[in-house]
Amino acid sequence: xxxxxxxxxxxxxxxxxxxxxxxxxxxxxxxxxxxxxxxxxxxxxxxxxxxxxxxxxxxxxxxxxxxxxxxxxxxxxxxxxxxxxxxxxxxxxxxxxxxxxxxxxxxxxxxxxxxxxxxxxxxxxxxxxxxxxxxxxxxxxxxxxxxxxxxxxxxxxxxxxxxxxxxxxxxxxxxxxxxxxxxxxxxxxxxxxxxxxxxxxxxxxxxxxxxxxxxxxxxxxxxxxxxxxxxxxxxxxxxxxxxxxxxxxxxxxxxxxxxxxxxxxxx
Amino acid sequence: xxxxxxxxxxxxxxxxxxxxxxxxxxxxxxxxxxxxxxxxxxxxxxxxxxxxxxxxxxxxxxxxxxxxxxxxxxxxxxxxxxxxxxxxxxxxxxxxxxxxxxxxxxxxxxxxxxxxxxxxxxxxxxxxxxxxxxxxxxxxxxxxxxxxxxxxxxxxxxxxxxxxxxxxxxxxxxxxxxxxxxxxxxxxxxxxxxxxxxxxxxxxxxxxxxxxxxxxxxxxxxxxxxxxxxxxxxxxxxxxxxxxxxxxxxxxxxxxxxxxxxxxxxxxxxxxxxxxxxxxxxxxxxxxxxxxxxxxxxxxxxxxxxxxxxxxxxxxxxxxxxxxxxxxxxxxxxxxxxxxxxxxxxxxxxxxxxxxxxxxxxxxxxxxxxxxxxxxxxxxxxxxxxxxxxxxxxxxxxxxxxxxxxxxxxxxxxxxxxxxxxxxxxxxxxxxxxxxxxxxxxxxxxxxxxxxxxxxxxxxxxxxxxxxxxxxxxxxxxxxxxxxxxxxxxxxxxxxxxxxxxxxxxxxxxxxxxxxxxxxxxxxxxxxxxxxxxxxxxxxxxxxxxxxxxxxxxxxxxxxxxxxxxxxxxxxxxxxxxxxxxxxxxxxxxxxxxxxxxxxxx
Numbered sequence: 001x002x003x004x005x006x007x008x009x010x011x012x013x014x015x016x017x018x019x020x021x022x023x024x025x026x027x028x029x030x031x032x033x034x035x036x037x038x039x040x041x042x043x044x045x046x047x048x049x050x051x052x053x054x055x056x057x058x059x060x061x062x063x064x065x066x067x068x069x070x071x072x073x074x075x076x077x078x079x080x081x082x083x084x085x086x087x088x089x090x091x092x093x094x095x096x097x098x099x100x101x102x103x104x105x106x107x108x109x110x111x112x113x114x115x116x117x118x119x120x121x122x123x124x125x126x127x128x129x130x131x132x133x134x135x136x137x138x139x140x141x142x143x144x145x146x147x148x149x150x151x152x153x154x155x156x157x158x159x160x161x162x163x164x165x166x167x168x169x170x171x172x173x174x175x176x177x178x179x180x181x182x183x184x185x186x187x188x189x190x191x192x193x194x195x196x197x198x199x200x201x202x203x204x205x206x207x208x209x210x211x212x213x214x215x216x217x218x219x220x221x222x223x224x225x226x227x228x229x230x231x232x233x234x235x236x237x238x239x240x241x242x243x244x245x246x247x248x249x250x251x252x253x254x255x256x257x258x259x260x261x262x263x264x265x266x267x
Numbered sequence: 268x269x270x271x272x273x274x275x276x277x278x279x280x281x282x283x284x285x286x287x288x289x290x291x292x293x294x295x296x297x298x299x300x301x302x303x304x305x306x307x308x309x310x311x312x313x314x315x316x317x318x319x320x321x322x323x324x325x326x327x328x329x330x331x332x333x334x335x336x337x338x339x340x341x342x343x344x345x346x347x348x349x350x351x352x353x354x355x356x357x358x359x360x361x362x363x364x365x366x367x368x369x370x371x372x373x374x375x376x377x378x379x380x381x382x383x384x385x386x387x388x389x390x391x392x393x394x395x396x397x398x399x400x401x402x403x404x405x406x407x408x409x410x411x412x413x414x415x416x417x418x419x420x421x422x423x424x425x426x427x428x429x430x431x432x433x434x435x436x437x438x439x440x441x442x443x444x445x446x447x448x449x450x451x452x453x454x455x456x457x458x459x460x461x462x463x464x465x466x467x468x469x470x471x472x473x474x475x476x477x478x479x480x481x482x483x484x485x486x487x488x489x490x491x492x493x494x495x496x497x498x499x500x501x502x503x504x505x506x507x508x509x510x511x512x513x514x515x516x517x518x519x520x521x522x523x524x525x526x527x528x529x530x531x532x533x534x535x536x537x538x539x540x541x542x543x544x545x546x547x548x549x550x551x552x553x554x555x556x557x558x559x560x561x562x563x564x565x566x567x568x569x570x571x572x573x574x575x576x577x578x579x580x581x582x583x584x585x586x587x588x589x590x591x592x593x594x595x596x597x598x599x600x601x602x603x604x605x606x607x608x609x610x611x612x613x614x615x616x617x618x619x620x621x622x623x624x625x626x627x628x629x630x631x632x633x634x635x636x637x638x639x640x641x642x643x644x645x646x647x648x649x650x651x652x653x654x655x656x657x658x659x660x661x662x663x664x665x666x667x668x669x670x671x672x673x674x675x676x677x678x679x680x681x682x683x684x685x686x687x688x689x690x691x692x693x694x695x696x697x698x699x700x701x702x703x704x705x706x707x708x709x710x711x712x713x714x715x716x717x718x719x720x721x722x723x724x725x726x727x728x729x730x731x732x733x734x735x736x737x738x739x740x741x742x743x744x745x746x747x748x749x750x751x752x753x754x755x756x757x758x759x760x761x762x763x764x765x766x767x768x769x770x771x772x773x774x775x776x777x778x779x780x781x782x783x784x785x786x787x788x789x790x791x792x793x794x795x796x797x798x799x800x801x802x803x804x805x806x807x808x809x810x811x812x813x814x815x816x817x818x819x820x821x822x823x824x825x826x827x828x829x830x831x832x833x834x835x836x837x838x839x840x841x842x843x844x845x846x847x848x849x850x851x852x853x854x855x856x857x858x859x860x861x862x863x864x865x866x867x868x869x
Contacts, residue, residue, distance in 0.1 A: 005522040013779045017825045020783055024821030030576040032814035034798035066570045118566040125803035
C-alpha cells in the first residue's frame, strides 16, 4: 500500500517535534515562582529565625545568588564570606549594619573596587523587597562573620515603599524644578561640568559620568549628594573630598530644584 | 475554457474581496472599541478572569504564538517575493514572476487567519487580563489608531498587489512592483508598532515611578529593546518565510505527478532555502545586539536570562540552530548531486561536515552541569574540567562564526558547481578568496582563544572583531566571485527535479525546526519578565504567575507548532481549491517548464 505524502510528512514532523520535546523534558526542570511576601513587623523574632528568613530571601526573592557567592569570588560581585565582619571596617565611622543596609538600598553609594556598579536597589522593583525582608536580609549578611544586631527600627520606614502594591505604586517624586534651567545651572553657576560629563555636555572626568545618573540612582540620593557629598560617600575609583560641600549655600532653592530636575532627566 | 468557467474566478475574487473587506472592518472596529471596554472592565476591579479548562495564561500563550507565526509568515514572504518579482521584471524571465505570484498566493491565503488570530488575542487580553490591558491602553492608545490605519493600508495594498497581477503587467509592471514594495513598507510599519507594545513589557521606558506616562508616547515606544527586536524579527521573518515556502515546495515536490512539476518545485524549494539561509547567516548578529540591549537596560534581567533559571534554554536553542546549519548545508550538498561538474567539490564536504559538527557540539555544551554531590566532588565542581572550557561565550562565539563561514563556503561551491571561470585573473582571484576565508578564520580563532585571558567586559568587545572578520570575508569573496564567474563556461545544466527525495525532508525539517525555535524564543522573551506583566511596573498577581519549566514550555511549543502546520496545510489546500481544473493556475499564471532546467544563477 502506498503511504500518502501528507501522512509521511506528518509523521516525520511529529517525530522531529517529539524529539525536541523529549530533550527539553529530559534536562533540569526549573520553574521561576513569584516570590512570597514576608512580614515580620509586630512579631517577636529571634535572631536565628531572622537569619534563616534572610538566607531564604538571599537565595530566592532577593536574587542575590545570581551575582554573589559565599566563599567564592565572583566576576560580577564580591565574595560575601565574612562580609559581616568586613562591613564594620568598610567605611570609617559607619557601623556594619549601616553599611550593609546602605549597600542594599543605595548600592551606588559605595562600590567595592574592581566591580562594576550594576547592583540594583533591593527595595525597588523588580526585586522590590519590603521592609521586613530588607531587615532579614541585613541580619543574614551580618551573620556571615559578624554579630546580628540589626533591629526593625534600623530600617527606614520608607524602605520598600515601592514594593507595596506590587510595583507601579511608589510615590512619584514631583519636583517643581525646570530641567532646562537646571542644565544651565549645571554648566554655569554650579560649575558641575568641571568634573562631570552629563549626556551631551562634555566634562572633565574628575568625577563620575552622570549621563545615566537618574537610571542608576534614586532621586533621594541625587538630592542628598549635592548637599552633602561627603556624607553620601565617594564612588569607588574617584578621589574623595573633591566635590564641594557648599552647594547648599551657593545655590538658591530654585536653582537647586532646577538642577535636580535636570539630573533626573539623565537616563 | 467555457464562458461560465471563465466567470468563476472573477466571482470568486469578488466574493473573497468582499469577505475580506468585511472581516477587516470588523477587526478594526473591535480594535478601536475594545480599549473602552477594557477600561470599563478594569474599573470594576476585575484583575483576572479564568479561561475555562486551559487557564488564561495557556490560552493567551497559544493564541499569541500562533498569531506571531502567521504574522511572521505574511510579513516575511512578501519581502523576498517582491525582490523575486523585480528580478523577473528586469530579466524578463517568467519563472521568477510565477514564483513571486506563487509566494504571494501563499501569503494571501494566510492573511485572514492572521487577522482573526490577532482579534482573538485581543479578546483574550480584554476579557481575561483587563487590568493589564487597561494599563497598556493608558500608555499606547495613540498607537492603536496608527496600527488600525496601517492595517487598512496594508490590506488594500496586498489585495491590489495580488489581484492586479495581470491587470498591472507589461508596461504597467513598474506600478505593480511599486505596490509590492509599498505593501512591504506598510507591513514593516505594522511590525514595529506591535513591537513597541511587546518590548515595553520587557523594558518599560518613558514612565514615572507610578507607572504613568511622563511625556509623549514616543519615549515608551523607543525603549531599550524596541529597535533590536525590530531588526531581529524582520530578519527572522525572512528566514521563517523562506523555510515555510521551502517546505511548501518540498510537499508539492514529493506529491508531484510529473517531472515538470517536480522540477518546478525543486527550484522553488532551492530558492526558499537560499532566502532562509541568506537571512539566517546574519540572525545571530541581530541576536547579540538584542542581548546586549537587554543587559544595558537591566543587568539583573540579562543575567537571569543567560545564567539564571533560563540558562538551559540556550542549550536547546544551540541544538536547534546546529540542526538548522547542518540541515541547510546538507541540502546544498545534496543539491550539488544534480549539477554536472559538482563532483570536483565533493572533497570539501567531509572537512566542512567536521567543522559544522564540532561547532554544533561546542555550542551545545552547557557551562555548568546539574550533578549529584558525589559527581560534583569527583569532577571538582559543577564545571567539567575539560568540557567546561567549551561552555563559555568565547568558545561559542568562535564556533558560530566558523559555522557561518563554512555555510557560506558551501553556498559558494554550490554557486560555481557547473561553472568554469574563463577570466584571465582567476588564479589571483581564487587565491584572494581563500586568503579572505583563512584570514577571517584566523581572526575568529585568535580572539576566541585570547578571550579566555581577559576580563568579561573586554571579551564581549572581541565578538565585534570576530563578526567584522566574517562579514569582511563574505563581502570580499562575493565581490570577486560575481565578476570572476561572469561568462563562465558551463559544464552542464542543472537537472531540476532529480534531487534525492530525502532533500525535501530536509526542507521540512528546517521549517519545523525554525518554527519550533520561534516558539522557544517567544517563551524566552516572555519568560525573562518572570512574574511581571510589565517588568518592574505591573506585577502578575494571578494564580498562574509561575514561569514554567522548559519541559512544559516545550510541550506547549510542540502543540502550537503542530496546530500552526495543520492550519497552514488547510489554508494552502483551500487556496489551491480555486485553481483546480485550471491548467494555467490562478490568474492565468502559466507555471514554467523547468525539466532539463537552467544553469543560470538563481
